[in-house]
Amino acid sequence: MRRMSLLDSPSQGSAIHPAFIALKARCESREIVDLDAICIEFVAAFKQFILSYNKPSDKAMSRDVDALIKPQLSYITGGLPLPLAIGNLVKQLKQEINALSDDCTEEKGKQQLTDWLDEFVENRIQLAFQAISLFTRDKLKGAHVVLTYSWCPLVEQTLLAAHEDGVNFHVCVLDSYPCQRGKKLLNSLCKADISCSYGLITSVSHLIKQCRLVLLGCSAILSNGYALAIRGSSQVAMVAQAANIPVLLAAPTYKFVDKVQTFTEGHRSSCTALVSERMEMIPADLITAVVTELRILPPSSAPAVLRAKQLVV
Amino acid sequence: MAAADVDAISASARIGKIRDQFIVDLRQGRIRGTSYHVAQATVNFMRKLVANCKYDTYDELLTLLKTEGRAVTAAEPTEFVVGNMVLRILKLVREEQTRLILGSDDVALADPADALHKLWKAPEVAQKEIATKQLRKATIETINEFLQEMENSRDNISSQAADHILDGDVVFTFGQSVTVDAFLKVAATKRRFTVFIGENAPSCNGKALLESLKSDEKCSWAELRLVEDTDVLPSMPQVTRVVVGAVAVLADGGFVASAGTLTLCLAAKRHAIPVIVCAAFYKLTPKFLSANDQEQFNKLLSPSSVLPFSQASSYGGADVICPLFDYIPPELVTLYIPQTFGIAPSHVYRLLGEYFHPEDIEHNL
Structure with a gap:
């Protein structure tokens, strides 16, 4: 229903590709909430957008x-x-x-871009998740x-994979x-x-x-080592540090950002279509290590x- | 001979009845609400023993109070206030006896435990006999005085509030404490400051404190803000003071308070913000505990407020916990405010020496 009403909305104009409209609707209805899933869907929407592109001859x-x-983009983010x-x-x-050359044909250009997008999802998300699971498994052994906070799909996948591999552990959520x-x-x-x-x-x-390890997810790592994560993560890391428990952050390299920030924005930082939870900065000194x-x-x-x-600009 | 036996039986039955009634009240939560009420009920129980039970000498009275005191302390070992009050009454009875014998107020002179350098001139106090009636009357009077002192303690604590809170301060407190409530209200009659209140899920009693502060017409607040439990550390840069209540102040200078207070105190330490703990003297507990002694100080509440039972089937094997308390080590505390004047956590042991008799503490530990 929601999707239809957005499609009909005249103010958006016809320039917005339906794939993006659908993506935004699904994010707004909180059908998909985690950053990784949104990222994969975002890539898929971009692929559709590029595939349905018609190059004008001039x-x-x-x-x-x-x-x-x-x-x-400005439609998706609402500014x-x-x-x-x-x-x-x-x-x-x-x-x-x-980087596409000026004389690039439509077909070749589309091929090049969609290949790049496919590769991004495969290498930087899917394979990265597997690699992070493997690295973390050794630490879980x-x-x-292990203690974790809230829900992060990467942490979930890691814990389930380690359990499947026969590693024995107790999780405090x-x-x-x-x-x-x-x-x-x-x-x-x-269930597992x-x-x-x-x-x-x-x-x-x-x-x-009782814990020996804290494993948290995050949505970005900044170049000063601070991490952007769900509200409350920094407190958990702080208490862990006071108890001498190492804090690991699971973060694929696509979440590393060339940007610095040292504070959590006050109550103004609210949720947007793509950010369903309020975020905060975890100071670098509370993070023992980042698993990439x-x-x-x-x-x-x-x-x-x-x-x-x-990734440096 | 037979009559004396019957007498003895009925006396012990009477004691048993008083004790059982108190324990049942304590366990069934009939002694409502705050530690103050529990302390008051314990002192009343001890007073009943002094008033109603049969004893001929001072030693008999002390033994009676010790045995019964130990029984009620053991009945509710995590309710520290009960044990504290038993010890305090024992000390008062001891003091009263020396006062009766010496007929003077120089109690310190009489009790070698109070002043080591006076040990050599400690008078022989135990030899003089005192009439039971006189002992009973004097002891009850002392206990009544003590109850009065307890009643005034909250006022005495809050009267110091304006010394610790300044205009323009941002005070962070956590959950609801009656003592902190009174402390902030008195401060607000003289100063204008902001209060951040940690929500304290699942009970969310921070909301209750917020309502209570808001509804007091005498106070004008710069701002009252409810802070979610996840936002304690991120909001700390704006805070200038942390004021919390305690359930027990321990011998090493640490304290026990609502779960979540440790996070607040660690955050305050991280930002070098002073932590002020308001705690009446009846919370002073002669025990050494650490965060590893959870079972000795913590209570686990029903998990239904964390995860409703209706959802239990989706989380089959999970162990859902809802602890009530945190232990906060002394290095995170700046100042304790009992009813007299503020003391540093390193000074708490001196107060213990003043309030309790070392011999009783030894048996208690």
Whole structure:
């Protein structure tokens, strides 16, 4: 219903591609909430957009596509900034588009761009997830009891994969009102017969004593080593640090952003279509290490990752 | 002979009845609400023993109070206030006895435990006999005085409020504490400041404190803001003071308070913000605990407020927990405010020496 009404809306004009309209509707209805899923859907929408593109004979593809992208993006975000990781993706995609030679044919250009997008999802998300799962599994082996906060699909996948590989551990899931998103993680862990504890974020000091490792998700790592994560993560990391428990952040390199920030924006930072939860900064000194698909790194190595992945602007 | 036996039986039955009634009240939560009420009920129970039970000498009275006190302390071991009050009454009875014998107020002189350097001139106090009637009357009077002191303690704490809160301060507190409520209200009659209140899920009693502060017409607040439990650390840069209540102040200078307070105190430490703990003397607990002694100080509430039972089938094997308390180590505390004047956590042990008799503490630990 919602999708239809958005399609009919005359104010949006016909310039917006239906794939983007559908994506925004699904994000707004919170059908997809996690950044990784949104990123994959975003790439899929972009692919559809590029495939249905018709190159006018008098324009070069690179400049024409570049100009067409802008309204699509501002429609999706409603004028607000994109989530950092997706902004990163868009930046790289634009580089790809600009790299198209002027005499590039429509077919060749489309092929090149969709290949790049496919490769992005495969290498930077899917394979990266697997690599991170493997790195984390070794850490879980010695940990026995691991604590996590709220729900992050990468953390969920990692825990399930490690359990499947025969690693034995107990998971403490912390959660917060009002969303209680951690219930989703708890449900899938229970289904897989992993032994779990569950409590609200105020129980952190009660649970942290039995834990040997804290594993958190995040939605971006900045070049000063600070991490953007769901509200409450920094507190959990702080209590863990006070109890001498290492804090690992699972972050594929596509979430590394060449940007610095040292504070959490106040109550103004609200949710947008693509950001369903309020976010905060985790200071770098509360993070023991970041698990990326390259290796396990200290947060201070964020600039090196940016360089290695050519994400520096 | 037979009559004396019957007497003894009926006396012990009477004691048993008083004790059982108190324990049942305590367990069934009939003693409502705050630690103050629990403390008051315990002192009343001890007073009943002094008033109604049979004893001939001071030693008999002390033994009676010790045995019964130990029984009620053991009945509810995590309710520290009960044990504290038992110890406090024992100390008062000891003091009263020396006062009766010496006929002077120089109690410190009489009790060698109070002043080590006076040990050599400690008088022989135990030899003089006191009439039971006199002992009973004097002890009850002391206990009544003590109850009065307890009643005034909250006022005495809040009267110091304006010394610790300044105009333009941003005070962060967590959950609801009656003592903090009174403290902030008194401060607000003299100062204009902002209060951040940690919500404290699942009970969300921070909301209750917010309503209580808002409804007081005598106070004018710069701002009252409810802070979600996830936002404690991110909002700390705006805060200038942390004021919290305690359930128990421990011998090492640490304290026990609502779950979530540790996070607040760690955040305050991280931002070098002073942490002020308002706690009346009846919360002073002569025990050494750490975060590892969870079962000794913590209570686990029903998990239904965290995950409703109706959803239990989706989370089959999960162990859902809802702890009530946190232990906060002394290094995170700047100042305690009991009813007299503020003290540093490193000074708490001195107060313990003043309030309790070392011999009783030894048995208690």
